[in-house]
Amino acid sequence: MTPTTAPPARQPEPGAPPPALRVEGLTVDLTTPTGELRAVDGVGFSVHKGRTLALLGESGCGKSMTAQAVVGLLDPVARVTGGTAHVNGTEVLGLSRSQRARLAGPVLSIVFQDALTAMNPVRTVGAQLAEPFRIHRGLSRRAARERAVELMDGVGIPEPRARARSYPHQFSGGMRQRLLIAMAVALEPDVLIADEPTTALDVTVQAQVMELLADLQARQGMALVLITHDLAVVAEHADEVAVMYAGHVVETGPVTEVFTHPRHPYTRGLLDSVPERAAKGRPLHAVPGSPPELGSIPTGCVFQSRCPLAADVCAAERPRPRPTGPSRAAACHRSEELASD
Amino acid sequence: MTDVSPPSDQPAPLLTATGLRKSFRVARNRTGNARLTALDGVDLRVERGRTLGLVGESGCGKSTLARVLLLLERPDEGTLRFDGIDPFTLRGRALRAWRRRVQMVFQDPFASLNARMTAAEIIAEPWRSHRDIAPEGARRDTRVRELLDLVGLRPGDAHRYPTEFSGGQRQRIGIARALALGPDLIVCDEPVSALDLSVQAQVLNLLADLQRELGVSYLFISHDLSVVRHVADRVSVMYLGRVVEHGPAEEVLDRPVHPYTSALVSSAPSLELTGDGRRRTVLQGEIPSPMDPPSGCRFRTRCPRATTVCAEAEPPPATRSGAPSGTGDHRGWCHHPLGPTPAPP
Numbered sequence: 203m204t205p206t207t208a209p210p211a212r213q214p215e216p217g218a219p220p221p222a223l224r225v226e227g228l229t230v231d232l233t234t235p236t237g238e239l240r241a242v243d244g245v246g247f248s249v250h251k252g253r254t255l256a257l258l259g260e261s262g263c264g265k266s267m268t269a270q271a272v273v274g275l276l277d278p279v280a281r282v283t284g285g286t287a288h289v290n291g292t293e294v295l296g297l298s299r300s301q302r303a304r305l306a307g308p309v310l311s312i313v314f315q316d317a318l319t320a321m322n323p324v325r326t327v328g329a330q331l332a333e334p335f336r337i338h339r340g341l342s343r344r345a346a347r348e349r350a351v352e353l354m355d356g357v358g359i360p361e362p363r364a365r366a367r368s369y370p371h372q373f374s375g376g377m378r379q380r381l382l383i384a385m386a387v388a389l390e391p392d393v394l395i396a397d398e399p400t401t402a403l404d405v406t407v408q409a410q411v412m413e414l415l416a417d418l419q420a421r422q423g424m425a426l427v428l429i430t431h432d433l434a435v436v437a438e439h440a441d442e443v444a445v446m447y448a449g450h451v452v453e454t455g456p457v458t459e460v461f462t463h464p465r466h467p468y469t470r471g472l473l474d475s476v477p478e479r480a481a482k483g484r485p486l487h488a489v490p491g492s493p494p495e496l497g498s499i500p501t502g503c504v505f506q507s508r509c510p511l512a513a514d515v516c517a518a519e520r521p522r523p524r525p526t527g528p529s530r531a532a533a534c535h536r537s538e539e540l541a542s543d
Numbered sequence: 544m545t546d547v548s549p550p551s552d553q554p555a556p557l558l559t560a561t562g563l564r565k566s567f568r569v570a571r572n573r574t575g576n577a578r579l580t581a582l583d584g585v586d587l588r589v590e591r592g593r594t595l596g597l598v599g600e601s602g603c604g605k606s607t608l609a610r611v612l613l614l615l616e617r618p619d620e621g622t623l624r625f626d627g628i629d630p631f632t633l634r635g636r637a638l639r640a641w642r643r644r645v646q647m648v649f650q651d652p653f654a655s656l657n658a659r660m661t662a663a664e665i666i667a668e669p670w671r672s673h674r675d676i677a678p679e680g681a682r683r684d685t686r687v688r689e690l691l692d693l694v695g696l697r698p699g700d701a702h703r704y705p706t707e708f709s710g711g712q713r714q715r716i717g718i719a720r721a722l723a724l725g726p727d728l729i730v731c732d733e734p735v736s737a738l739d740l741s742v743q744a745q746v747l748n749l750l751a752d753l754q755r756e757l758g759v760s761y762l763f764i765s766h767d768l769s770v771v772r773h774v775a776d777r778v779s780v781m782y783l784g785r786v787v788e789h790g791p792a793e794e795v796l797d798r799p800v801h802p803y804t805s806a807l808v809s810s811a812p813s814l815e816l817t818g819d820g821r822r823r824t825v826l827q828g829e830i831p832s833p834m835d836p837p838s839g840c841r842f843r844t845r846c847p848r849a850t851t852v853c854a855e856a857e858p859p860p861a862t863r864s865g866a867p868s869g870t871g872d873h874r875g876w877c878h879h880p881l882g883p884t885p886a887p888p
Contacts, residue, residue: 374829404600404766405766405768405811406600406806406826406829409812409825413825433814434812437813438812438813472740472741475740475744477747477769477770478769482793485748485751485752486744486747487744488742488748489741492739492741493741
């Protein structure tokens with residue numbers, strides 16, 4: 203396994219404020235019947251106040267587990283075995299449950315993909331939305347309920363006062379996602395992690411939800427970590443991107459640069475396989491094969507078996523993230539060969 | 544409705560559907576039973592060896608339409624013509640023979656394969672219902688191997704089980720199963736949306752290759768406009784049980800007539816639009832309940848161009864305003880069609 207301290211993707215300029223969230227060398231292991239598996243291996247990224255970082259990757263690449271590790275909601279079979287996560291300069295991975303609970307909401311918050319299972323089905327949404335105000339702010343039931351109604355209004359729920367008495371299943375998918383976002387931003391967190399927030403929604407509703415997230419970010423100035431598999435969502439909504447593959451961050455940098463001049467063959471393969479970029483009627487540029495299973499991640503580069511540039515060094519040695527430009531890095535032995543075009 | 548008849552210089556289409564209606568009785572609390580109108584007068588045309596893209600949000604009737612085309616549902620009204628015959632008039636042996644001509648590829652390659660059958664058994668299973676064309680003995684294994692080869696799997700894969708395959712490989716097995724009966728039309732219901740992006744391209748390329756080699760037609764149901772733009776020759780856009788626009792794929796997606804198509808195109812996130820250059824017209828609201836659709840134009844409750852006429856009258860077929868009428872078959876059903884110079888709403 204590689205050393206668990208990957209160099210940070212970007213060095214902060216002198217005098218610049220520290221990032222709202224900085225993750226370094228994060229490693230998560232899973233206990234399975236067949237033994238220990240490493241699901242997240244030395245992942246590092248950072249995101250500043252008011253900025254959006256996309257954690258981009260395909261299913262099973264470890265992006266959701268990275269998010270769960272940061273917010274302290276890992277499945278019991280998974281545990282953090284290395285690395286740090288600093289929120290506003292405070293390390294959070296080593297905190298106790300009660301210390302964590304104090305951060306959850308006012309400092310660090312998460313929006314899940316599936317709004318129906320993320321809410322309590324037997325309590326009204328008004329009561330659920332009022333909860334953070336009662337717990338963290340000590341508001342009275344009546345005052346907290348008022349704040350919940352304001353919150354529902356703020357995320358575009360029509361007739362919020364009446365709808366506060368409804369249960370989650372009485373809302374459409376798009377409205378439930380709005381409620382979940384409302385819950386997550388209720389206490390104006392510094393860092394909001396959104397795990398595939400629009401994947402389950404129809405396109406016209408997706409656009410509404412992304413617009414809502416952007417509005418809230420502009421209003422509250424929070425740092426947003428957007429976890430997604432959708433390149434177009436990244437292109438439209440993120441400032442920086444960290445591309446993940448098989449538990450590793452393989453490339454980081456500003457979205458506009460990474461997407462126009464990728465320096466990792468996996469990033470380039472993803473971009474080339476988007477139908478939008480292909481001539482109609484011509485074959486798409488497919489990446490051959492499929493991602494490796496967690497149990498059979500090769501030594502050396504994790505992408506070597508699917509990589510058109512793979513050489514002997516790629517099988518022998520796992521590439522460390524190296525700078526490929528200002529505030530950019532790629533974990534590839536051969537990234538220079540992608541620089542020419 | 545005659546709008547789906549092709550220009551006379553083209554060969555007869557493989558499939559035409561005219562005025563399909565289908566409603567379901569659903570139990571509703573307190574107020575008793577209600578009817579959900581899933582298809583409300585749908586016209587459709589699939590050309591031979593071509594791909595029709597079917598686009599729309601959840602609840603628009605795409606899946607009910609697919610079920611009607613597979614004869615899994617009988618429409619309340621309307622006609623279906625497939626290669627000159629109405630398949631709903633067929634019985635017995637003739638119906639069985641017809642069924643092999645339309646096959647299906649499902650969205651979820653994990654749920655649509657029996658985990659207790661090998662790839663070879665899955666691919667050969669359709670032959671159990673069609674013994675008259677089932678290859679016998681050694682021919683059977685040869686044919687399975689040919690099908691595996693056709694979809695890019697190895698002969699050694701024949702005796703492996705679904706869990707041993709990746710999502711993309713499973714979808715290849717599902718495609719081989721659909722091909723086993725030599726269909727004329729394959730209904731592909733979101734065939735790549737459960738696959739990872741890097742694998743999606745492989746499967747889309749395979750479908751294109753198969754169409755070129757075998758001349759099979761596709762009805763390609765998808766919510767992903769960039770995929771539809773790439774694979775479809777023609778596109779039909781559905782909203783609340785109706786086709787609101789149809790025509791050649793590029794025409795419809797690049798120069799839409801209907802405000803709903805335009806909103807769909809503009810809602811779809813795009814790679815070519817990075818940073819702050821957002822030109823989005825975000826649609827307000829969500830699809831109304833198909834149990835209680837709006838009067839007149841179904842889309843008027845969310846439409847930025849809606850006026851009183853939209854609530855009062857069914858929208859007429861329209862071409863893009865300013866375009867010479869009667870050229871091509873690009874139509875949208877709208878009182879205020881879009882055009883190069885926007886008509887005053």
